[in-house]
Amino acid sequence: MSEFRQDPTNGRWAIIAPERAERPLEPNGSAGTAGVRAAFDPDCPFCPGNEAMLPPIAEQSACDAPPGWRNRVVPNKYPILSLGGGQPADPLARGYGRHEVIIETPRHDADLPDLAPGDMHSLVEMWHRRFTAALELPGIRSVQLFRNHGKGAGASQGHAHSQIVALPLVPPGVASALAWAREHYGERRECVTCAELARELDASVRVVEVTDRFALLVPYASSTPFEQWIVPRRHRPCFSQSDAEERAALATLLQRAAQRLASAAGRPAYNIIVEPGALPAQGEPAVHWTMRIVPDLTTPGGFEMISGIAVNPLIPEECAERLRDAAQPDMR
Numbered sequence: 001m002s003e004f005r006q007d008p009t010n011g012r013w014a015i016i017a018p019e020r021a022e023r024p025l026e027p028n029g030s031a032g033t034a035g036v037r038a039a040f041d042p043d044c045p046f047c048p049g050n051e052a053m054l055p056p057i058a059e060q061s062a063c064d065a066p067p068g069w070r071n072r073v074v075p076n077k078y079p080i081l082s083l084g085g086g087q088p089a090d091p092l093a094r095g096y097g098r099h100e101v102i103i104e105t106p107r108h109d110a111d112l113p114d115l116a117p118g119d120m121h122s123l124v125e126m127w128h129r130r131f132t133a134a135l136e137l138p139g140i141r142s143v144q145l146f147r148n149h150g151k152g153a154g155a156s157q158g159h160a161h162s163q164i165v166a167l168p169l170v171p172p173g174v175a176s177a178l179a180w181a182r183e184h185y186g187e188r189r190e191c192v193t194c195a196e197l198a199r200e201l202d203a204s205v206r207v208v209e210v211t212d213r214f215a216l217l218v219p220y221a222s223s224t225p226f227e228q229w230i231v232p233r234r235h236r237p238c239f240s241q242s243d244a245e246e247r248a249a250l251a252t253l254l255q256r257a258a259q260r261l262a263s264a265a266g267r268p269a270y271n272i273i274v275e276p277g278a279l280p281a282q283g284e285p286a287v288h289w290t291m292r293i294v295p296d297l298t299t300p301g302g303f304e305m306i307s308g309i310a311v312n313p314l315i316p317e318e319c320a321e322r323l324r325d326a327a328q329p330d331m332r
């Protein structure tokens with residue numbers, strides 16, 4: 001039997017449709033790991049030694065071991081938006097904003113499950129620095145941090161990377177989730193995500209793992225099989241307000257979540273998004289930042305497009321069980 005579910009934290013709907021599971025899942029591109037990949041690709045602009053193919057490096061996290069860096073930041077060569085000569089009178093007409101790429105590792109063949117713990121931590125710190133700095137740019141009203149891994153998830157480069165886009169507006173999808181959270185706060189005087197987290201920890205059926213600082217859950221109204229949701233246990237509106245201990249804990253838990261996904265679903269393509277992104281109004285009690293890992297295992301069709309309702313063929317509670325059991329990561 002199918003079941004309608006509405007995400008209590010943002011109002012988005014999903015239909016959990018186990019009958020659809022009789023159709024094969026579509027691991028869209030399986031992160032491009034068909035066959036063994038080399039640690040270096042001479043044609044990849046993100047590989048060390050190929051800097052001539054890149055715009056100038058904006059920042060990098062140095063280390064002693066060759067090639068001398070853990071991760072680095074460059075402007076996107078094909079940006080969605082650009083700062084140009086400064087803030088224009090009409091930022092929307094000119095596509096004003098900033099679009100950066102974080103090259104996450106010198107290794108062409110590595111993904112989050114493969115990184116050394118220190119490199120993972122350095123990456124989360126780099127995300128935090130660039131994300132926070134982007135919010136300070138003049139005329140910027142929201143900043144989005146995301147990661148596309150694998151061709152099916154929209155990655156044009158096989159080399160592990162993430163992106164930060166600074167926008168002169170609050171995107172409609174973010175605005176509607178914010179409005180939902182604010183309405184809940186207005187009615188109940190509580191943060192909707194804090195309330196959902198407490199219910200989930202109590203019920204325990206969709207919990208994958210809990211640490212001092214974070215909970216790793218499969219969301220009640222998951223839009224795809226094996227979706228995972230990293231929720232800070234301390235109420236803070238924005239990732240930019242996380243403290244050093246939280247970032248260290250996030251690095252560890254995010255890597256474990258990626259390892260669990262790789263192990264349970266065979267290294268599918270996936271996206272990571274930070275919600276609701278950074279916003280100038282950061283003191284608000286209604287908004288609670290979180291991170292989602294959304295595997296690319298189904299292909300949305302006309303129904304999803306017209307309805308805005310996701311169709312998920314796997315039951316979230318069963319996904320949580322399989323992710324919990326995926327103890328040993330699929331390490332190479």
Ligand SMILES: [Zn+2]
Pocket residue numbers: 040041044045046047107108159
């Ligand atoms: Zn590369």
Ligand SMILES: [Zn+2]
Pocket residue numbers: 191192193194195234235236287288
């Ligand atoms: Zn909260």
